[in-house]
Amino acid sequence: MSRAQHEMYGETYGERYGEPYAEPYGPSPTPPPELHDPHDPHDRYEDTYRPAYEAAAEPVVSPPEDRAPSRHGKPSKPSNPGSRARPRRATRRRRAVERPVPLRRLVPQALVVAFLAGGTTAFVAKDKAIELSVDGKPRTLHTFADDVSELLADEGVAVGAHDVVAPAPGTDLASGDEVAVRYGRPVHLTLDGQRRQVWTTAHTVDGALEQLGVRAEGAYVSTSRSRRIGLEGLALDVRTERTVTIMADGRPRTIRTNAATVRESVEQAGITLKGQDTTSVPQDGFPRDGQTITVLRITGEREVREESIPFDVLRTDDPSLFQGTEVVERAGLSGVRRDTYSVRVVNGVRQKPRRTRSEVVREARTQVVKVGTKPVPTSVRGADHLNWAGLAACESGGRPGAVDPSGTYGGLYQFDSRTWQNLGGVGRPQDASADEQTMRAKKLYVRSGVSPWPHCGGRLHG
Structure with missing residues (x-):
């Protein structure tokens, strides 16, 4: 027990019994008045008080001359028969030694012992043995934390919105519990052509695919599935296996593929695109599961046509002409435009010509007309x-x-x-x-x- 605890108990229990508390580690208190005779020159008081814990460990033994009995059962005479004061002093000493310690001194000491015993019991009761695993690294520790949040704060373990704590923060703790913290890792995932950012607590690519529910059987994965994922995350491209049907030259071909583009899937089906050949969907598009892709065999030619550009008419009033009279002052001239058309034949069917180029060969000339206003x-x-x-x-x-x-x-x-x-x-x-x-x-x-x-x-x- 610390000195401050002794002083507290001394103030509490010493004053209760009407005297200051005696410091057990200091000098002994003044002996009781009844054991000291100030008028007796031969009576020299010797303090025999000891604290309770010292008295128990060091019993008081009477002097030999005071406790040696005679053969008649009485104490033997003193060795110096001429001394009258010695027997009386010995008697007083025996009375001082045999007198019990007052109750008011034993009570504070007993309370101190009880307090120490109770504090030790409470200390042991609050201590908990916990197994804490942080991102896959376990360790056993002792803690006084009441719940998971307090344990993590005491251990300096910070968690974010994408991290997983089991049991959940705030859950009460008991000795023997296990607490696991798994940090989230960002994954820039491109899954079947769709890009997004996801978070995983898995340590490997294979574990992340399983956690994200991605069907990995037969899939293309851009990196090794056993590769570990650091806290900084990684970029991952996954293409699952799909069923695609290719229609070409009047015959369907169904394949299983994890191709990234329509062009790749057509090539995997053993079909070659030549010249102007194309597909019914963009060739750089992503082939979807169950999709049917049609190969378009295209032949074409170019046609050039010249078309007339009509001229504009500008009318001006002329007061020298009678009303209703119109005179062409300058005749208009039509222009000429040359257009180039692409004519395609798709799978044997001629398509509507598509204009690919247009140029003006001759500009149109405006016609000027005078309109009479004279009555x-x-x-x-x-x-x-x-x-x-x-x-x-x-x-x-x-x-x-x-x-x-x-x-x-x-x-x-x-x-x-x-x-x-x-x-x-x-x-x-x-x-x-x-x-x-x-x-x-x-x-x-x-x-x-x-x-x-x-x-x-x-x-x-x-």
Whole structure:
């Protein structure tokens, strides 16, 4: 027991019995008053008190002269018969030795012993023997921790979100329990073409595949399955075995493969792609389990075609022309475009041509047209009363844009270009409005009569 514990018990139990607690390791206390006679010069007090644990180990033995009996059963006489004080001193000494230790001194000592015994029992009760395994390395230790979390904290074992602790943190501990900590390892896994990051507590690639539930039988694994996985993790490419059917030249071929691409699976089936041959799915795609891949045998040729590019028309107002009159100031010109087409025959079937190239050989030229805005006079003296509708019906069938087969005469009244321009017309007669054509026909009648229309002129008066 430490000195502080002795002082605590001394303060508690010494004051309870009315006197200070006696330090067992210090000087002996003052002897009881009744054992000391201050008036007796021959009585010199000798302290015989010892602590309880010393008294038990070192019994007090009386002096020989005080305990030697005579043959009559009485104490023998002292060796110095002339001394009267010696027997009385010896008696007092025997009384001092034989007097029991007071109860108030034994009680604190007994309590100290009981406290030490109880503390030792509690100390032994809280101590636990635990087997701790950290990432596969076991060791046995003793601990006062109450649960798994406290044990790991005491041992300086840090765990993260991807680590596994069994039993779970917070679980109560008992002596003989086993606690296992397995650290998580990152694995950059590409499984059948799909990339993702997973975590595993396995120490080897084979163990990681089993833990992740990956069917490894017949699979391609990018590294040795016995390779150990460090805490830094690793990159792993796994392709499981799949069933794929290849349709080529009218015949199916079913194979088991762990190929990375469609092209590889086609080659494993013993099929060769030539020229423009391809497959029904992208050749660099990943073949899925149960997938059917069709080989397309392709032949093709190139076709070149020239196509016309239509020209645009620009119309501008002209106040010198009568309303309804349009004059082409600049004729438009169509452009030319040369297109190249790829024509394919897939498995014997001609496909729709696909344009692969286009170039402009000649640019189109815009046509410019003047549009009249001047009001058209409808009356010509001396000609308004005639049957102009009958003449038009006879000459052109009543069509303002009519042109004879030779291209010389045009319009309602079949003007030639020279006559039309002499009458003040602009452009071609068939491009003018019906009102303008009738007005200029009236002027021609006033000038020349019906002679310009030798076959139909009689209709004017009919």
